[in-house]
Structures are given as C-alpha cells and as structure tokens.
Amino acid sequence: MVLLAIATTCLVLFATWGGSKYEWNDPIILGLIAGTVLSAAAFVLVEHRTPEPIIPLHLFKDLNFNLSTIAGLLIGVAMFGAIGYLPTYLQMAFSVNATDSGLLMIPMMGALLVASVVSGQLVSRTGRYKWMPIAGGVLVAAALVLLSTLKPGAPLWEICAYLAVMGLGLGLSMQIMVLIVQNSFPLREVGTATASNNFFRQIGATLGSAVVGSLFAGRLADLLVERLPPAAATGGGAPGGSNSLTPAVVSTLPAPIKEAVISSYNDALTPIFIWMVPLALIAAVLMCFIKERPLATAIEHDVLSESISEGNILVTADDAAAEATVRAGGPRS
Structure with a gap:
C-alpha cells in the first residue's frame, strides 16, 4: 500500500x-x-x-480486463478533464451564479442516469453489451468536439444539449466496462477485479483534472498578458493578482477588461476539449476487441463447482438430494 x-x-x-x-x-x-x-x-x-x-497480477492476463481498464482510464481522463472546469467556465463566460452553473450540469447527469438504466435493461434482456461502450466512446468524443466550439454568449440550451450528449456517452460506457470486468472472473475475484478497475479509472480521472488544470492555467496566464493592458495584465485589474479572478470579481470589472478576461478564459479552456477527443476514440477502438462472453447467470452453481474441484465440499449430489427428501418429510436413507 x-x-x-x-x-x-x-x-x-x-x-x-x-x-x-x-x-x-x-x-x-x-x-x-x-x-x-x-x-x-x-x-x-x-x-x-x-x-x-x-492487485493480483494474474488479472492482467485477461484481455477483457486489460481493455476495459485502459478504456476506463482514458474515458476518466476525458470525463473529469472536461467537466472539472465547466461549472467555473459557465460562471465566467455566461455570467451565471454558482448555483445556476451547477443546475446547468443537470442535463449531463440526467442523460447519464437514463442511459445507465436503459443500457442495464437492454443487457439484462438481450445479453449483448459490446456495442454499448463503443457507442459511448464515440458519443463522448462527439461531445468534446461540440464543447470545443463554445463561445461566450451562446444560448444556454446549446450548452445543455452538448452536456446531454456527454452524459449519454458516459452512461453507455462506464458501467458496462465494469460489467465486462465483473463478468470475466469467478465470484471469489469479482471484488478484487472491480476494485482494481476502479482504481485505474480514478487514476485517469485524477490525471485528467491535473493535466487539464495545468494546461489551462498556463494558457490563461499567457492570454491575459497578451490581451490585457500592461497595468492590468497581472490580475485583470483585480486586487491580488490573477489568483483573484473569481467570477464575482470579473463581473465587477470595466467592460473592456471584463471582455478580455472572458475571451481569454474561453480560449484557454475550449481548445483543450478537442485535444481529449483522441482519448475517447482510442477507448472506443479498444472496446472493439472485447470478447463478448455470455453473462454469468448461475453464480451459485459456479461456486459449487469450484468448491468441489478444490475439495472444499465433501457432500455429494446424492447426499444433497437425500437431505432435501428428509427435509420434505420423506424417508431417511
């Protein structure tokens, strides 16, 4: 540890x-x-x-585990890299308060919820699941392309629609990747495999936030220096320097400086979305190589078979049948 x-x-x-x-x-x-x-x-x-x-190393001998884990890590980078800064972006570029910026994320969460429920129902009824994370990766890539086109002053419904596309992609991919991992191992290893998969996905999420934050901060500082008057370039005219460029402070700045700060914020963040498109597409391509195995539907039988093979169960099938007969009130053997 x-x-x-x-x-x-x-x-x-x-x-x-x-x-x-x-x-x-x-x-x-x-x-x-x-x-x-x-x-x-x-x-x-x-x-x-x-x-x-x-993390047992033999987990990595399974192709489905490796593909799902790598794809989940890439989707995690794209997901958290994109949505981590969107609420603040909405406050800056569209002059909404913190509460409203949070509410504007509802379309993404609502679409994610609907896609997760519907995909779960489809998997349960049909047993087919391979196409879902592939479609999910493509939708996430499409959402990132759409988000990269955002401009200050765009209608809010447009942003909500783009976020809904992101939610659909995430809902079709994330939980199915976990299902693929869980369906690849016996019951005694499902918890370990799931935890390992989640760990690498969280690594991807952390890396996404870290890398995007680093790139965004560097680009924003350069654009502010380039676009603001020399007297205001150190902090957009805000007391305390660039670290004081909160949405509340920006809303009180003079119009020319405010427009320069907002345009810098927009141009520093939105191009990063397009840079993450290849990650989602690579995840979709990786999922094309998943082996679609039948869903496990007889866990108890699998456990019984494994236990018998390991010598942990001494009772035979005939003994079990006799015991059932006794419990039903029949004759003892």
Whole structure:
C-alpha cells in the first residue's frame, strides 16, 4: 500500500506541476517521474511475491480486463478533464451564479442516469453489451468536439444539449466496462477485479483534472498578458493578482477588461476539449476487441463447482438430494 501510494502521488504531482509550476526538465519533475517508475516497479515485485496481493497480477492476463481498464482510464481522463472546469467556465463566460452553473450540469447527469438504466435493461434482456461502450466512446468524443466550439454568449440550451450528449456517452460506457470486468472472473475475484478497475479509472480521472488544470492555467496566464493592458495584465485589474479572478470579481470589472478576461478564459479552456477527443476514440477502438462472453447467470452453481474441484465440499449430489427428501418429510436413507 505504501509503494502504491508513493507511485500514485508522484504520478499526480508531476502531471500537475510539469510545465506550469516547474519546467519539465526541472530536477523536481524528473525526481517525481523517477519516483513514479521506481515505486511502481517495486510495487509489481512485491505483488508478485506476496501470497495475498492487493492487485493480483494474474488479472492482467485477461484481455477483457486489460481493455476495459485502459478504456476506463482514458474515458476518466476525458470525463473529469472536461467537466472539472465547466461549472467555473459557465460562471465566467455566461455570467451565471454558482448555483445556476451547477443546475446547468443537470442535463449531463440526467442523460447519464437514463442511459445507465436503459443500457442495464437492454443487457439484462438481450445479453449483448459490446456495442454499448463503443457507442459511448464515440458519443463522448462527439461531445468534446461540440464543447470545443463554445463561445461566450451562446444560448444556454446549446450548452445543455452538448452536456446531454456527454452524459449519454458516459452512461453507455462506464458501467458496462465494469460489467465486462465483473463478468470475466469467478465470484471469489469479482471484488478484487472491480476494485482494481476502479482504481485505474480514478487514476485517469485524477490525471485528467491535473493535466487539464495545468494546461489551462498556463494558457490563461499567457492570454491575459497578451490581451490585457500592461497595468492590468497581472490580475485583470483585480486586487491580488490573477489568483483573484473569481467570477464575482470579473463581473465587477470595466467592460473592456471584463471582455478580455472572458475571451481569454474561453480560449484557454475550449481548445483543450478537442485535444481529449483522441482519448475517447482510442477507448472506443479498444472496446472493439472485447470478447463478448455470455453473462454469468448461475453464480451459485459456479461456486459449487469450484468448491468441489478444490475439495472444499465433501457432500455429494446424492447426499444433497437425500437431505432435501428428509427435509420434505420423506424417508431417511
């Protein structure tokens, strides 16, 4: 657990600080990269030797697990990279308050909920699921393209529609990827496989937020310096510098400075959406190679068979039938 924590922390820190707080060739960034690689390698060695590993390495021998985990990580990067800054973007670019910016995210969550429920019902009835994460990845990519076209002053229904497309894509992909993982392992390993898959998806979500935040902050600072008058370039005319550029402060700025700040905010963020489109498309392509296995419908029978094969159940089928007869009031053998 210590090695896993060190590897994860170093990974997130160098993704967050690299290119923004520190140059990529800075000793701190190079040290974090080295720490990520060394601690991850040590973690693999420990997991290979310990009798009860946290993430059993044999999980990675399953093709469906690998594809679903990588695709989930990529979708996590795109998802959290996109939606992490949208509420603040809506406040800045469309002059809505914090509550309204949160409410404007409802179309995405509503579409995600509907897509999750409907896809679950379809899987239960048909047993077919491979096409869903493929379609979900394509929809997420389409939503990112649409979000990259946003401009200040666009109608709010347009933003809601784009977010709904994102929600549909996420609803069709995220839970189905978990289902694929769970359907690839026996009952005794379902919890471990699910937790491992979720861990890597959370890594993707954290990386998405960190990388997008780093890129966005750097681009915003450059655009503010370029577009604002020299006297206001350090903070958009706001006391305290650029860190004080909150939506409330921006709304009180003089019109020319306000427009420059809003346009900088928009142009710093929206192009990043298009950069994440390949991630969603790669996830969709990876899911094309998933082997669509029949859904497990007899868990108890599977557990019984495994236990018998391992010698954990001493009773035979005839003994079980005799016991059932006795309980029903029949003769004892």
